[in-house]
Amino acid sequence: DAKTTQPPSMDCAEGRAANLPCNHSTISGNEYVYWYRQIHSQGPQYIIHGLKNNETNEMASLIITEDRKSSTLILPHATLRDTAVYYCIVRPHSGNTPLVFGKGTRLSVIA
Amino acid sequence: GAGVSQSPSNKVTEKGKDVELRCDPISGHTALYWYRQRLGQGLEFLIYFQGNSAPDKSGLPSDRFSAERTGESVSTLTIQRTQQEDSAVYLCASSLRQGTGNTIYFGEGSWLTVV
Numbered sequence: 001d002a003k004t005t006q007p008p009s010m011d012c013a014e015g016r017a018a019n020l021p022c023n024h025s026t027i028s029g030n031e032y033v034y035w036y037r038q039i040h041s042q043g044p045q046y047i048i049h050g051l052k053n054n055e056t057n058e059m060a061s062l063i064i065t066e067d068r069k070s071s072t073l074i075l076p077h078a079t080l081r082d083t084a085v086y087y088c089i090v091r092p093h094s095g096n097t098p099l100v101f102g103k104g105t106r107l108s109v110i111a
Numbered sequence: 112g113a114g115v116s117q118s119p120s121n122k123v124t125e126k127g128k129d130v131e132l133r134c135d136p137i138s139g140h141t142a143l144y145w146y147r148q149r150l151g152q153g154l155e156f157l158i159y160f161q162g163n164s165a166p167d168k169s170g171l172p173s174d175r176f177s178a179e180r181t182g183e184s185v186s187t188l189t190i191q192r193t194q195q196e197d198s199a200v201y202l203c204a205s206s207l208r209q210g211t212g213n214t215i216y217f218g219e220g221s222w223l224t225v226v
Binding site for chain 1: 144154156167170204206214219
């Protein structure tokens with residue numbers, strides 16, 4: 001079972017920042033937080049991951065609370081092409097453990 | 112190739128027939144995963160290969176499903192005696208074996224329709 005809780009859906013105006021929350025209150029010390037997204041009819045796309053520090057890449061920023069029990073994915077300037085289902089997943093630090101997907105958040109970016 | 116490659120991209124088969132789906136992982140990736148996603152549903156883990164270790168088959172839904180991988184290369188997912196409930200997109204993914212934070216990359220999937 002997924003160890004994360006996400007809202008089922010969110011809307012965001014085009015050009016605005018999209019802030020997607022995720023709760024992972026039972027996260028273990030050796031587990032990373034991963035974010036993926038799935039655009040309709042495509043395979044899941046990796047976005048970003050982090051352990052305890054905030055992370056930023058060309059796609060998004062990941063803010064992890066100090067107690068690591070929740071995190072927020074930030075898309076700084078959402079576009080219509082960011083409309084997708086976003087998955088927050090926790091996964092052990094090492095090895096190649098399979099990802100366990102929950103239901104994610106369906107983000108709709110509105111013009 | 113640059114990414115995970117899957118074939119066929121689309122397959123329509125008659126109920127009761129066997130099907131084979133192929134996955135070419137990213138070159139050098141030692142771990143390979145198969146997932147299934149039924150229409151409008153979430154991703155279900157099926158099976159996982161890591162190098163020469165015994166595969167983790169814990170997600171296979173029935174003995175009609177099997178998968179093979181030769182070394183650290185191509186994998187084939189086989190579904191025998193297909194049923195209508197097998198209709199789904201079958202997604203393959205791979206990752207590089209390294210110490211920490213191994214990112215998993217997905218292919219675009221093979222869409223299977225059983226009629």
